[in-house]
Amino acid sequence: TVGEPDGAGCRSVAVHSRHDADDDRGSWVLHASGTLADETTVVRSGFDTSVWPPEDARPVDVTDCYDVLAEAGLRYGPVFRGLRAAWHRGDEVFAEVALADAVDGGTFGLHPALFDAALHASFAFAGDDGDETPLGGVPFSWEGVRLHASGASALRVRLTRTGDDSLAVELADPAGAPVASVESLVVRSASATDGGSGNSAKPLYHVDWVPARAATGTLSPEPVALLGDEILAAIAADADGLVTAEDLETLAANDVPGTVLVAVTNSLPDVVESAHRAAARALELVRDWLAEERFATSRLIFVVGASDGTGELTDAPVSGLVRSAA
Structure with missing residues (x-):
């Protein structure tokens, strides 16, 4: 606007x-x-490009520039990888940037990928030990931005550090004619300015492996209850002191064993419906179990895994729900 x-x-x-x-x-x-x-008066600032590269400027290897920027959370696609060469001299960085051959610079006053590549040259401000992050962050505040010529596809750049977090920018074409200038550019760290836009270097949630904790004990030799599942009953048919119950209400009406096994896996042809039903059943059992004081000293153990080995998709939401409840 x-x-x-x-x-x-x-x-x-x-x-x-x-x-x-x-x-x-x-x-x-x-x-x-x-x-x-x-502006009533056009200021055509510029810098001397008659000697190029500038005298006493140290060449900077930009081969891994975009790998370093990516590690800092700034990832650029092929069109925006325009930094070709850079030199460092005190508080100044000189650079050459260019658009990819397939990109037409004439469609903009100053192509954004070309302008952005000019700022990538701040990579060269990093010390020889590489401990300084490029620019210290991302562009935040601009003052005195002027466009002097349009349609450039290649630039010579001078960045002058004017403070710990500020730069002056001068851009010229390969012949030395001014293209654009910025009196002051202030940068801020990306983590402080991304505003929750999701551009952080690391996602909020991620999948990771965690070490499994060794079991701290074994099942009690006391009686074990099987809750309403014929498959479990068949598996434990030879167990001593086995107790079976159709539901938690029936179980609570008698002496409750220290361990209660229950399986909620079903074999419906529709895997999605099967997963939903299993998760809903598990949630119901957890709520009812926690609401009954008589179960306070017993353990409810969910057994997952279909007998034919195909229950992974159905069992996953049950495992996640029970782990969260625990």
Whole structure:
């Protein structure tokens, strides 16, 4: 959005976005805001490119630049990998950037991939030991942004560090003519500015392996109860002191053994329906078990795994639910 001009001829500008499936007009997220000023005098800043690379500038190997940026959480696709060469001299970094051959720079005043690649040259500010992160973060605040020429497909770049978290940017074409300049660019760490957009280097949830804890004991030699499952009864038919019960209510009406085994796996042809029914049954049993004081000193053990070895999909939600309840 661009606002109406004020008394000085300046206009507000803002960039918002929302998911295209979201109909809530209050869900627009503000990404950037600023002020557009009408310049009556065009300032054509530039820097000397007559000697290139600049004298006394140390070449910087950019071969693994994008691997290092990816490790910092900044991952770029092929169009945005435009950094070709860089040199470091004190508080200055000089660089060459270019668009991929298939990308037309003439479709923009300054192609965003080319402009972004110019900022990637801040990679070269890192010390020889590589302990400094590129730019210290991502672009946050801009001042004095000017476009002097349009349609560039290759640039020579000078970045001048003006503070711990700020830079001045000057861009010229290969002949040395000014293309764009930024008086001040302030950066912030990505973790502080991603605003919950999901661009963090690591996801909030992930799958991982954890060590299994060794069993701390064995089943009590006391009687074991089987709860309403013929398959379990067949497996434990030779067990001493075996108790069977159709449901928890029947079990609670007698002396409750220290261990109660129950299986909720079913063999419905529809795996999805089977999984839903098994999980619902497990949830019901857990709730009823916890609500009955007579079960407080006993253990309820869910046995998972169909007899034909095909129950993994049906058993998974049961295992997850019971582990969460425990």
